[in-house]
Amino acid sequence: MNKRVAVIGGRPAPIYGAKKLGIDVVLVHEEGAYEQEIVAHCEKIVHADITDGNAVINALEELHLQRPFDRIITTTEVAGESTGKAVDHFGLAGVSYKTAHLLKDKLAMRDLLAAHDLSPVAYSRVDCKEDAIEFVNRYGRSVLKPAEGVASLHIHPCEDEQSVFSALKALEAAGVKNIIIEEYLEGPVVSVDSFSFARQHIPIGYSEYRMNDRYVEWEVSTPSTAAKPWLSELRSMTCRLLDVLELEEGPSHSEFVLTKKGPRILESHARLAGSGAPSLVKRAFGLDLNRMFLTVPLGIDNLPEVSPEPIAGAAIQFFVPAPGTVKEVNLNLAPDVDVRRTKVGETPLVFLPYLFELDDAKNAVVIQKHEGEYIPPLNTVADCVSGYVLATGASREDAVAIANDLVEGVHFIIEPQP
The missing domain is CATH 3.30.470.20 (ATP-grasp fold, B domain)
Structure with missing residues (x-):
């Protein structure tokens, strides 16, 4: 009998080919948040709030009674704790809620590392501006950031009272309530x-x-x-x-x-x-x-x-053209480069469209922005939406040089922001 797993949220790459491996996948995801091509690789798709542990458990309870899951897993940050709750609830091996929570809560993680004398870094919870100012006065250049942040969001270096005030104001404006300050790691x-x-x-x-x-x-x-x-x-x-x-x-x-x-x-x-x-x-x-x-x-x-x-060496590089509206995109690439373009006016559900299909391509270029479309400032990883290049070389340095050449071969003609 096939193995059976529940996959909570995430992108499709790990699910491709599951049936050929003798694995039945039940995907728990939010309606409209997954790619339709993944349906063919799943036994069943169930809709639920993937950030809600109880919702995930309820979605799987009856299915588990009918035919137990061997594993409940996720590869997306937002579903880590909810998946851990389901793993614990069904008594399966996997990433527990305790582990998932420690990984998400940066203060809990630093407490754990300190208790085990592992990777010493000065840090503190910030409940008021005086906490942050006192820390900076003691340790010098520091970083204020969300205690549960991901993807380089809302990271603010600070070294004096004025920069502390600016950072805390920005964090407050972003709705961040749990704040950690750490020494700046150079x-x-x-x-x-x-x-x-x-x-x-x-x-x-x-x-x-x-x-x-x-x-x-x-x-x-x-x-x-x-x-x-x-x-x-x-x-x-x-x-x-x-x-x-x-x-x-x-x-x-x-x-x-x-x-x-x-x-x-x-x-x-x-x-x-x-x-x-x-x-x-x-x-x-x-x-x-x-x-x-x-x-x-x-x-x-x-x-x-x-x-x-x-x-070998390998590199991926995102296009980071200046913000503004695309007037045109010109290519000057070697004929052996695999070039893909997303559909005009379509926002891919995956962060890196075509990546799975490009597994066998030595060097590739993916264009995600087209004439008339807007390129945002590069404030977070989520703003890397113009496309990317993928390169393979004899070494890391060789792959990076190839990636640089591929980027040079793609010209985004931009009408700057007013």
Whole structure:
């Protein structure tokens, strides 16, 4: 009999091919929030609020009684805690509510790390402006941000009373109530993508980023050059982090800042990484995290015994043209580049359209903006909506150089904002 899983929310890539693997997928999602092509890969689709644990449990209760689920999993941040509640309710192996909550609550995470003397970083809860001012006076340059924030939203560096006031005012305007302040971590940002099973953790890929002054990542490349001198420590720290989080199984994505004092944990997630990272890992390390998302927990594939060595370099770079209205898009690309365009006037439901279809393309370009359409300022990752390039090379540096050339070959002619 086929294995059976419930997948809560998320994007379709990990579900593709499930039926060929002998896996029946029940997708729990919000109506209109998923791609219609995914229907063919599912046993059933159930509509529910994916952020509400009780709603998810109610949606699955009868189905579980009829034929029990082997796993309940998610790869989307917003459904982490609700999925954890369902995992606990049905008594299944997986990411528990406790682990999901620790990953979401940055104050709880810092408390946990401090209790285990892991990656020391000065931090504090902020209940009033005096808390933040006192912290800055003690530690110097700091960062104010939501204690439950994601995707580089509402991150505000501060170094004096005036910048503290400005940051708190911006956070208040954004409706942020739970605020954390941390010492500013100076250095390149890198990440480690891992997979776990039965509380055994195997670090797999390691990437680095280029970002703008708002900490929006517009390029991801792997294997990280910056991480290599610290690779042994990063892998060890990742496993220690996942241990203290009590992560039982599944993918994880942990971010670090390489400071002068060594790597410091920025944050972690019990899910597949965004910005096309699983595709980059597959190109650079030969392991398919999207497939493993389903197969390793179900015993179809085994967890690798050791971390793989890189076999290539890979990079994804978003187009970041100036804000304004598109007048035209001109291409000057080699004929072997796979070029895709989204439909005019259509907003894709997926963040990276065509990514799954481009698995076998060595180098690719996806254009998402067309004549007459508006390009927003790059304030968050969600503003990376103009398209992207995907490149594979002999090394990370080679892949980045290819990606740069691909970006240079695409010209967005923009009518600037008034």
